[in-house]
Amino acid sequence: MKDLSWNDAAARREFSRLKQMKPFCYGLTNYVAAGLSANVLLAVGAAPAIGTAMDWPSVFGRHAHAVWINAACLMSCGPEEIRTAARAAHEGNVPWVLDPVAIGAGAPEYDAVIRSLLEFKPTAIRGNASELIALAGGQGGGQGVETTMTSDQALPYLQSFAAEMGTIAAVSGPVDYITDGSATIAVRGGDARLTLVTGAGCALGSLIAGMLANAEDRLEAVAAAHAVYAVAAERASGAVGTGSFAVQFLDHLSLLDPTE
Amino acid sequence: MKDLSWNDAAARREFSRLKQMKPFCYGLTNYVAAGLSANVLLAVGAAPAIGTAMDWPSVFGRHAHAVWINAACLMSCGPEEIRTAARAAHEGNVPWVLDPVAIGAGAPEYDAVIRSLLEFKPTAIRGNASELIALAGGQGGGQGVETTMTSDQALPYLQSFAAEMGTIAAVSGPVDYITDGSATIAVRGGDARLTLVTGAGCALGSLIAGMLANAEDRLEAVAAAHAVYAVAAERASGAVGTGSFAVQFLDHLSLLDPTE
Amino acid sequence: MKDLSWNDAAARREFSRLKQMKPFCYGLTNYVAAGLSANVLLAVGAAPAIGTAMDWPSVFGRHAHAVWINAACLMSCGPEEIRTAARAAHEGNVPWVLDPVAIGAGAPEYDAVIRSLLEFKPTAIRGNASELIALAGGQGGGQGVETTMTSDQALPYLQSFAAEMGTIAAVSGPVDYITDGSATIAVRGGDARLTLVTGAGCALGSLIAGMLANAEDRLEAVAAAHAVYAVAAERASGAVGTGSFAVQFLDHLSLLDPTE
Numbered sequence: 001m002k003d004l005s006w007n008d009a010a011a012r013r014e015f016s017r018l019k020q021m022k023p024f025c026y027g028l029t030n031y032v033a034a035g036l037s038a039n040v041l042l043a044v045g046a047a048p049a050i051g052t053a054m055d056w057p058s059v060f061g062r063h064a065h066a067v068w069i070n071a072a073c074l075m076s077c078g079p080e081e082i083r084t085a086a087r088a089a090h091e092g093n094v095p096w097v098l099d100p101v102a103i104g105a106g107a108p109e110y111d112a113v114i115r116s117l118l119e120f121k122p123t124a125i126r127g128n129a130s131e132l133i134a135l136a137g138g139q140g141g142g143q144g145v146e147t148t149m150t151s152d153q154a155l156p157y158l159q160s161f162a163a164e165m166g167t168i169a170a171v172s173g174p175v176d177y178i179t180d181g182s183a184t185i186a187v188r189g190g191d192a193r194l195t196l197v198t199g200a201g202c203a204l205g206s207l208i209a210g211m212l213a214n215a216e217d218r219l220e221a222v223a224a225a226h227a228v229y230a231v232a233a234e235r236a237s238g239a240v241g242t243g244s245f246a247v248q249f250l251d252h253l254s255l256l257d258p259t260e
Numbered sequence: 261m262k263d264l265s266w267n268d269a270a271a272r273r274e275f276s277r278l279k280q281m282k283p284f285c286y287g288l289t290n291y292v293a294a295g296l297s298a299n300v301l302l303a304v305g306a307a308p309a310i311g312t313a314m315d316w317p318s319v320f321g322r323h324a325h326a327v328w329i330n331a332a333c334l335m336s337c338g339p340e341e342i343r344t345a346a347r348a349a350h351e352g353n354v355p356w357v358l359d360p361v362a363i364g365a366g367a368p369e370y371d372a373v374i375r376s377l378l379e380f381k382p383t384a385i386r387g388n389a390s391e392l393i394a395l396a397g398g399q400g401g402g403q404g405v406e407t408t409m410t411s412d413q414a415l416p417y418l419q420s421f422a423a424e425m426g427t428i429a430a431v432s433g434p435v436d437y438i439t440d441g442s443a444t445i446a447v448r449g450g451d452a453r454l455t456l457v458t459g460a461g462c463a464l465g466s467l468i469a470g471m472l473a474n475a476e477d478r479l480e481a482v483a484a485a486h487a488v489y490a491v492a493a494e495r496a497s498g499a500v501g502t503g504s505f506a507v508q509f510l511d512h513l514s515l516l517d518p519t520e
Numbered sequence: 521m522k523d524l525s526w527n528d529a530a531a532r533r534e535f536s537r538l539k540q541m542k543p544f545c546y547g548l549t550n551y552v553a554a555g556l557s558a559n560v561l562l563a564v565g566a567a568p569a570i571g572t573a574m575d576w577p578s579v580f581g582r583h584a585h586a587v588w589i590n591a592a593c594l595m596s597c598g599p600e601e602i603r604t605a606a607r608a609a610h611e612g613n614v615p616w617v618l619d620p621v622a623i624g625a626g627a628p629e630y631d632a633v634i635r636s637l638l639e640f641k642p643t644a645i646r647g648n649a650s651e652l653i654a655l656a657g658g659q660g661g662g663q664g665v666e667t668t669m670t671s672d673q674a675l676p677y678l679q680s681f682a683a684e685m686g687t688i689a690a691v692s693g694p695v696d697y698i699t700d701g702s703a704t705i706a707v708r709g710g711d712a713r714l715t716l717v718t719g720a721g722c723a724l725g726s727l728i729a730g731m732l733a734n735a736e737d738r739l740e741a742v743a744a745a746h747a748v749y750a751v752a753a754e755r756a757s758g759a760v761g762t763g764s765f766a767v768q769f770l771d772h773l774s775l776l777d778p779t780e
Contacts, residue, residue: 024663031291031336031551031596032298032310038552038718043762048718049622049664050552051595054630056622060664063626075311076291076336076551076596102309102316106323110314143284144309144320196514198298198308241511242303251761254716291551291596292558292570335571336551336596362569362576366583370574403544404569404580456774458558458568501771502563 001184004223006231006256014211014224016258019045023065023213027206028052028085030072030101033199036246037068037206043254044228046210052077052085061088065213067096068205069122071103071114072145079113083120090120095212098122099205104134105142123212124168124222126205129154132171136161145201151175159184168222170208172201176230178223185223190230191237197246204229232256261444264483266491266516274471274484276518279305283325283473287466288312288345290332290361293459296506297328297466303514304488306470312337312345321348325473327356328465329382331363331374332405339373346380355472358382359465364394365402383472384428384482386465389414392431396421405461411435419444428482430468432461436490438483445483450490451497457506464489492516521704524743526751526776534731534744536778539565543585543733547726548572548605550592550621553719556766557588557726563774564748566730572597572605581608585733587616588725589642591623591634592665599633603640610640615732618642619725624654625662643732644688644742646725649674652691656681671695679704688742690728692721696750698743705743710750711757717766724749752776 004011027050029037034050041048049060052073061067067089069082089096100114114135125135128147134140136157141148151173158169163181170178176187194200208225215221236248264271287310289297294310301308309320312333321327327349329342349356360374374395385395388407394400396417401408411433418429423441430438436447454460468485475481496508524531547570549557554570561568569580572593581587587609589602609616620634634655645655648667654660656677661668671693678689683701690698696707714720728745735741756768 024666026664030311030313032294034552035295035555035718039716039762039766042716042718047664047666049625049666051550051592053550053592053594053622053627054599054633055627056595056630059627060625064664072311072313074313075316079314102313105309105320107313107315107319110316113314144286144307144324146284146307196299196302198295198302239511240515241508242299242514243507243510246299246510247507247763247767248761250763250766251759254762255760290571290573292554295555332571332573334573335576339574362573365569365580367573367575367579370576373574404546404567404584406544406567456559456562458555458562499771500775501768502559502774503767503770506559506770507767 001186004185004187004227005189006227010220011224011227012258014215014221015228017214017216018210019258021065021214022047023210025066025206025209025213026060026064027068028073028082029070029202030075033070033202036199037203039250040203040253041206041210043250044210048206052081057081057085058088061085062092062094064094066209067094068099068209069096070099070101070202070205072101074110074113082113083116086117086120095123097205097209098125099202100125100127100131100135101202102142102145103131104140105144118165122167123218124170124208126170126208128201129171129173132169133157151177168219170222170226172204176226178219178226180219183219185219187223187226187230189234191233193242193245194233196242228256261446264445264447264487265449266487270480271484271487272518274475274481275488277474277476278470279518281325281474282307283470285326285466285469285473286320286324287328288333288342289330289462290335293330293462296459297463299510300463300513301466301470303510304470308466312341317341317345318348321345322352322354324354326469327354328359328469329356330359330361330462330465332361334370334373342373343376346377350380355383357465357469358385359462360385360387360391360395361462362402362405363391364400365404378425382427383478384430384468386430386468388461389431389433392429393417411437428479430482430486432464436486438479438486440479443479445479447483447486447490449494451493453502453505454493456502488516521706524705524707524747525709526747530740531744531747532778534735534741535748537734537736538730539778541585541734542567543730545586545726545729545733546580546584547588548593548602549590549722550595553590553722556719557723559770560723560773561726561730563770564730568726572601577601577605578608581605582612582614584614586729587614588619588729589616589637590619590621590722590725592621594630594633602633603636606637606640615643617725617729618645619722620645620647620651620655621722622662622665623651624660625664638685642687643738644690644728646690646728648721649691649693652689653677671697688739690742690746692724696746698739698746700739703739705739707743707746707750709754711753713762713765714753716762748776
């Protein structure tokens with residue numbers, strides 16, 4: 001296992017590629033996290049569009065440079081709209097990210113919709129430890145959208161699940177792990193207050209999509225999204241409370257320069 | 261009638277109990293207020309989940325430590341999903357808060373859904389003066405989500421309604437009143453700019469739910485939520501404009517220490 | 521063509537009229553922009569309500585002082601709810617603003633719903649260049665919610681479309697143009713970082729509605745909304761990053777005094 005941080009050339013390279021392309025990223029996400037997810041992408045120079053308005057899922061799902069699907073968008077659309085977007089991305093060879101938020105927290109009908117999306121081969125899957133353990137068939141024990149497990153506990157599940165599914169699995173925690181089943185990257189650092197900003201985890205899904213739009217190395221691109229998040233959070237760590245922290249986190253994302 | 265403020269032992273006690281439990285709070289709310297509602301709960305150490313994704317209402321409604329239902333969530337779900345969550349909370353003995361936002365503003369079908377929820381015995385009901393007067397059968401005269409009445413005008417309606425329904429009624433205004441029909445608590449202070457932050461009233465509903473999750477005295481717990489809001493708003497009162505005020509309000513909520 | 525800025529008497533007059541009335545503004549908008557749209561209206565003293573809860577579209581559409589409809593609200597409601605609100609505003613002689621966000625970006629079913637709203641004679645139509653060119657029958661070339669054209673390119677389309685439709689058309693860009701087909705007003709200034717705050721364009725639609733509620737001259741009122749936006753953005757231009765910029769933009773909106 002190797003480490004990756006903002007100081008590594010691979011992180012700078014993948015972030016440069018994102019900033020160069022200014023990718024059009026289409027997202028289906030929950031309305032709690034939608035604003036922050038869009039602002040994260042705008043801060044790094046990407047062009048987000050969010051939501052399931054009429055035929056957007058089939059059109060934008062196929063024509064965007066990258067797509068992210070946060071399963072909790074089911075709070076404002078039906079399963080078919082999500083499946084349509086995932087299918088469009090898959091058939092259009094558009095890289096797409098699945099965030100199975102709250103899977104394994106006790107809602108079987110909700111969980112089944114998420115599992116049905118695996119048919120469309122997500123390029124990457126991100127979540128917290130409880131969610132990814134549950135998705136991989138373990139006892140995740142999630143409480144709503146919160147994890148009760150650590151990323152270290154999730155790692156073996158991630159590695160076997162990623163290998164089996166042919167995807168990249170990424171778990172957030174005190175240490176983030178990103179793996180394709182054979183190689184694994186650890187991203188350290190960040191600031192625990194990010195977990196006190198609603199939608200911050202969900203918005204990482206949007207940034208991963210942005211990074212995948214023009215990636216040279218997909219595993220490193222997903223890890224680079226985590227490293228970008230970590231460095232922006234660290235630079236915001238002087239904030240006095242959770243409100244200012246969220247504002248300064250966005251500020252530092254928008255100031256992040258891959259050539260600095 | 262007695263007063264309660266952040267300086268009173270009862271407010272500190274109830275806030276300590278919330279912080280100790282870190283309750284899982286499930287909310288159905290409108291998408292305008294959802295982000296702030298989640299951030300308010302995260303700022304005080306609770307674990308929110310929001311929305312009506314598939315079977316979340318029946319599952320999370322029963323398994324959360326507390327539930328809040330803001331009727332304007334009807335902008336992204338149907339009446340049955342709200343009723344399912346309210347029924348689940350009621351049958352599971354989960355304390356739940358009803359926010360009848362905009363009742364009495366002229367939309368009879370919307371109002372009827374709110375009234376139908378009273379069957380499930382909300383633990384507390386919060387709103388502005390127009391809303392609570394309308395709910396209690398008076399002429400509330402609300403204009404959209406804004407009140408045209410004062411909390412003093414609402415108080416007699418609250419007291420009879422709370423007694424009749426066996427609930428706690430709480431009205432926000434220059435002075436907040438919280439009553440179970442026999443005892444009434446007044447909470448003074450705060451900052452009027454809180455009314456210029458969208459969703460601040462709705463997000464108080466989420467904090468009341470958090471306070472009820474582990475309350476020693478439910479009437480004091482609801483009043484403590486108002487006192488916490490008031491002191492955080494006062495500490496944010498140096499903010500230059502409404503944007504900064506919202507950020508500093510969250511900051512001060514997150515810094516609030518019941519042992520200080 | 522004349523210019524209008526915050527320094528002009530007409531802008532001060534129209535803003536004073538808004539602040540004096542404190543209009544009740546009802547909006548159908550997307551959940552990404554809903555919070556900012558409400559906060560913009562609250563910052564200038566208006567009273568917003570947002571969303572399609574049950575019979576709100578027919579009731580609030582007719583009884584509000586002004587209405588704005590952002591077509592991307594289709595991500596959480598159906599076409600009939602939008603049409604109901606537009607019809608109610610039209611039949612009630614309530615001024616209403618159409619924001620055809622993302623029209624011409626490749627989704628024909630979505631675009632058709634927007635076109636069907638023209639039957640209800642919007643008082644004003646606002647958007648970016650790609651959107652307004654597409655609405656006027658040209659090749660807009662929008663990419664999701666982003667423009668690929670300039671406001672200068674859009675101006676001739678605007679002028680003929682406004683004349684033909686009997687509406688006011690307003691395009692945002694480095695220079696904003698507002699026209700009724702015969703007279704055209706240019707609004708300069710602002711700050712390009714406003715395009716990096718999600719929903720800022722959408723929220724301008726809400727401010728235009730607020731300005732139309734009590735306008736003396738509707739063309740100047742729409743231009744005044746753009747001038748208010750521009751001056752608040754300029755005053756926020758010292759912000760270090762996009763997060764702080766959004767906060768300071770709201771601050772300066774809330775501090776804006778037409779008598780200063």
